[in-house]
Amino acid sequence: xxxxxxxxxxxxxxxxxxxxxxxxxxxxxxxxxxxxxxxxxxxxxxxxxxxxxxxxxxxxxxxxxxxxxxxxxxxxxxxxxxxxxxxxxxxxxxxxxxxxxxxxxxxxxxxxxxxxxxxxxxxxxxxxxxxxxxxxxxxxxxxxxxxxxxxxxxxxxxxxxxxxxxxxxxxxxxxxxxxxxxxxxxxxxxxxxxxxxxxxxxxxxxxxxxxxxxxxxxxxxxxxxxxxxxxxxxxxxxxxxxxxxxxxxxxxxxxxxxxxxxxxxxxxxxxxxxxxxxxxxxxxxxxxxxxxxxxxxxxxxxxxxxxxxxxxxxxxxxxxxxxxxxxxxxxxxxxxxxxxxxxxxxx
Amino acid sequence: xxxxxxxxxxxxxxxxxxxxxxxxxxxxxxxxxxxxxxxxxxxxxxxxxxxxxxxxxxxxxxxxxxxxxxxxxxxxxxxxxxxxxxxxxxxxxxxxxxxxxxxxxxxxxxxxxxxxxxxxxxxxxxxxxxxxxxxxxxxxxxxxxxxxxxxxxxxxxxxxxxxxxxxxxxxxxxxxxxxxxxxxxxxxxxxxxxxxxxxxxxxxxxxxxxxxxxxxxxxxxxxxxxxxxxxxxxxxxxxxxxxxxxxxxxxxxxxxxxxxxxxxxxxxxxxxxxxxxxxxxxxxxxxxxxxxxxxxxxxxxxxxxxxxxxxxxxxxxxxxxxxxxxxxxxxxx
Numbered sequence: 001x002x003x004x005x006x007x008x009x010x011x012x013x014x015x016x017x018x019x020x021x022x023x024x025x026x027x028x029x030x031x032x033x034x035x036x037x038x039x040x041x042x043x044x045x046x047x048x049x050x051x052x053x054x055x056x057x058x059x060x061x062x063x064x065x066x067x068x069x070x071x072x073x074x075x076x077x078x079x080x081x082x083x084x085x086x087x088x089x090x091x092x093x094x095x096x097x098x099x100x101x102x103x104x105x106x107x108x109x110x111x112x113x114x115x116x117x118x119x120x121x122x123x124x125x126x127x128x129x130x131x132x133x134x135x136x137x138x139x140x141x142x143x144x145x146x147x148x149x150x151x152x153x154x155x156x157x158x159x160x161x162x163x164x165x166x167x168x169x170x171x172x173x174x175x176x177x178x179x180x181x182x183x184x185x186x187x188x189x190x191x192x193x194x195x196x197x198x199x200x201x202x203x204x205x206x207x208x209x210x211x212x213x214x215x216x217x218x219x220x221x222x223x224x225x226x227x228x229x230x231x232x233x234x235x236x237x238x239x240x241x242x243x244x245x246x247x248x249x250x251x252x253x254x255x256x257x258x259x260x261x262x263x264x265x266x267x268x269x270x271x272x273x274x275x276x277x278x279x280x281x282x283x284x285x286x287x288x289x290x291x292x293x294x295x296x297x298x299x300x301x302x303x304x305x306x307x308x309x310x311x312x313x314x315x316x317x318x319x320x321x322x323x324x325x326x327x328x329x330x331x332x333x334x335x336x337x338x339x340x341x342x343x344x345x346x347x
Numbered sequence: 348x349x350x351x352x353x354x355x356x357x358x359x360x361x362x363x364x365x366x367x368x369x370x371x372x373x374x375x376x377x378x379x380x381x382x383x384x385x386x387x388x389x390x391x392x393x394x395x396x397x398x399x400x401x402x403x404x405x406x407x408x409x410x411x412x413x414x415x416x417x418x419x420x421x422x423x424x425x426x427x428x429x430x431x432x433x434x435x436x437x438x439x440x441x442x443x444x445x446x447x448x449x450x451x452x453x454x455x456x457x458x459x460x461x462x463x464x465x466x467x468x469x470x471x472x473x474x475x476x477x478x479x480x481x482x483x484x485x486x487x488x489x490x491x492x493x494x495x496x497x498x499x500x501x502x503x504x505x506x507x508x509x510x511x512x513x514x515x516x517x518x519x520x521x522x523x524x525x526x527x528x529x530x531x532x533x534x535x536x537x538x539x540x541x542x543x544x545x546x547x548x549x550x551x552x553x554x555x556x557x558x559x560x561x562x563x564x565x566x567x568x569x570x571x572x573x574x575x576x577x578x579x580x581x582x583x584x585x586x587x588x589x590x591x592x593x594x595x596x597x598x599x600x601x602x603x604x605x606x607x608x609x610x611x612x613x614x615x616x617x618x619x620x621x622x623x624x625x626x627x628x629x630x631x632x633x634x635x636x637x638x639x640x641x642x643x644x645x646x647x648x649x650x651x652x653x654x655x656x657x658x659x660x661x662x663x664x665x666x667x668x669x670x671x672x673x674x675x676x677x678x679x680x
Contacts (some may be wrong), residue, residue: 041489051431054431055426056431057431058429060428064424067420068613083545117554141611171445172435172443172444172512172515173443173444174447175445175469261447261449262423262446262449263445263446264419264448266419266445267418268417268419268442268443269419270418271417271418309421310424313424313425313428314432315411316410316411316412322413322414322452326531342567
């Protein structure tokens with residue numbers, strides 16, 4: 001019988017630990033970290049709440065993600081140029097009520113005509129784009145901070161949405177929307193296909209725009225250093241304005257999906273969604289300081305928040321525990337993200 | 348002892364059956380209901396949730412909770428989550444009466460009863476049961492008490508009403524109840540201020556201040572909700588009009604809801620009468636609606652809580668039915 005080679009075993013053990021450590025470092029540095037955390041969270045929760053893995057629940061999560069993803073992608077464009085768009089909730093609200101007032105069977109401007117749905121859809125996009133342009137123009141032409149500009153437009157258009165609704169109905173919202181429009185946002189029956197297709201198209205277009213076009217490179221260059229970008233010939237003003245317009249368009253598309261799903265144009269639509277929008281992008285890894293971000297990161301951030309939301313809903317805990325758990329999970333993700341940045345900086 | 352594959356399979360099945368039996372037995376008897384609130388911003392809802400929890404526990408039901416933070420889209424997702432959890436019933440307090448309709452349809456499709464608490468949904472082809480206070484009747488009775496008091500005291504009255512959000516059917520019914528009565532007594536009551544508070548305490552404070560400045564002789568005041576009492580008290584104090592019953596310059600003052608502050612002001616003599624939504628009865632009605640729906644019955648779409656008026660005359664007799672008194676008693680012993 002020979003003596004075991006203790007030093008070799010120790011070397012192997014050390015090698016295993018090293019490999020494990022390198023693996024952990026690689027994972028922390030990976031752009032898939034948030035996705036991995038989401039999967040881990042899902043797996044931990046599965047035995048506690050088996051309903052989370054039910055096909056219907058998974059479909060619900062995907063359906064819930066759609067509008068949030070679309071609006072968060074718009075926000076990603078603005079964050080990359082070191083801006084922020086706080087006006088998203090008001091764009092959701094004003095586009096919803098104006099379009100609803102056009103389409104509603106209850107004395108709508110285009111009620112019961114073939115133009116009701118196209119007119120409504122057009123109004124969503126035109127108003128969303130126009131508010132985005134207004135934000136962008138104020139930021140670039142007047143050199144105002146995006147925070148102040150979009151905070152002002154948020155307040156103005158949130159108030160305008162309530163005023164507009166009160167001027168058009170005695171109720172708190174505008175209903176009786178055409179079935180053809182409602183089908184767009186529905187997640188049951190075949191409607192979900194339309195909503196998910198729209199979200200998928202926006203995601204692919206957003207990804208291609210940022211990763212494969214000159215315009216996308218301009219945005220990253222502006223976010224990293226606007227002065228250097230300008231000296232290099234990047235049309236900074238135009239590009240920043242377009243980033244805000246894209247954000248407005250995306251928010252309008254999200255508003256179409258939300259309004260269709262709720263069958264109602266509500267002046268308080270999305271009133272509480274701002275933190276989810278910015279939170280999803282930032283948790284995904286998009287930098288608040290500009291110059292860094294990808295659509296796929298935002299996708300992972302939205303997935304992360306959606307899975308947390310769904311799991312907490314399924315747990316049916318009291319609001320106190322919901323807030324505590326959500327806060328802890330987001331904090332854990334933020335710590336992991338900070339550690340990742342520190343490691344990447346060292347490397 | 349050797350165990351062959353057949354014995355092992357049989358034993359496993361028996362063990363699984365034995366372990367599963369209590370779960371099955373529990374699922375047969377015990378019910379799980381979802382309590383979906385849109386916010387807990389006023390004492391009415393906080394007390395309502397506490398009463399629901401207690402009554403659900405007493406009935407042997409399990410309750411799951413969620414709060415949508417007045418986000419209709421999120422509340423719809425919460426409904427779907429509860430349907431995934433296969434709850435036996437959903438009690439919902441929605442923000443918007445129209446935006447809740449897709450949620451009712453989803454519950455209908457899943458065969459899960461839905462009961463709306465205090466806020467009925469808009470008219471639709473979807474079926475659900477709503478429990479609501481008979482706002483108009485309760486307000487009529489409250490204002491009638493104030494008018495009788497005014498007639499007893501004699502003189503002419505300049506009246507002011509604080510109205511809620513006109514998009515809220517509860518607010519509209521309360522406003523209508525007020526005018527149903529005062530319009531019959533125009534000989535002594537002249538309504539000089541109609542304040543649309545939009546259920547916003549700051550707005551109520553500012554607009555009531557303006558109304559009192561414009562009409563310093565206001566001496567008859569009705570609010571559509573007790574949660575505005577602190578603002579009313581502040582304004583009346585500033586105008587030197589915060590006087591008790593029987594004191595010179597007392598403003599005849601009516602409340603609505605029956606909260607803790609309402610009871611305290613009634614006790615102190617500043618409030619003449621309070622229209623009370625019988626929260627205990629409303630929870631009982633909601634739970635009874637679940638029982639009926641589970642038993643295959645089909646209750647009416649709208650069930651009304653008649654409520655009652657509490658004043659210094661019947662306070663001792665009625666206060667145990669006033670939810671605000673129960674909260675007050677907990678705090679004050």
